[in-house]
Amino acid sequence: MLNELDERIVHALAEDARRSYADIGQLVGLSAPAVKRRVDRLRATGAITGFTVRVDPAALGWETEGYIELYCRRNTSPETIRRGLERYQEVVAASTVTGEADAVVQVFAADMRHFERVLERIAGEPFVERTKSVLVLSPLLRRFSSGAPS
Structure with a gap:
């Protein structure tokens, strides 16, 4: 289960998966390296299954x-x-x-x-x-x- 900070990171990535870790960090109050560690952990645990593009x-x-x-x-x-x-x-x-x-x-x-x-x-x-x-x-x-x- 994701905590509130992880959920905010996931929502930010869902809006734009190309968003930088620094940008997400500013949004959620973490450093870029801290965001990267959390994203890596979310990927390793299967909470984030991949990144994709949405095409009309x-x-x-x-x-x-x-x-x-x-x-x-x-x-x-x-x-x-x-x-x-x-x-x-x-x-x-x-x-x-x-x-x-x-x-x-x-x-x-x-x-x-x-x-x-x-x-x-x-x-x-x-x-x-x-x-x-x-x-x-x-x-x-x-x-x-x-x-x-x-």
């Missing part, structure tokens, strides 16, 4: 976003669902869920026809009984993982 999918030509609810055949394990979906580059997230559906899958596609083809391929997976999909009209709010809300 539209900049890559992926302008259609949708969610697919999966209704799976009986006794389908989460691992089977994960293995079945991981080969689709259009799938950016997938989670098992409560409720009627077994999983929800977030998909980005170039256009409506592309989304439809991906939906058809996923619906054809042997573990899928049926699907239900929705398309995103306008994203209203997006937050990126940065630990607990501050």
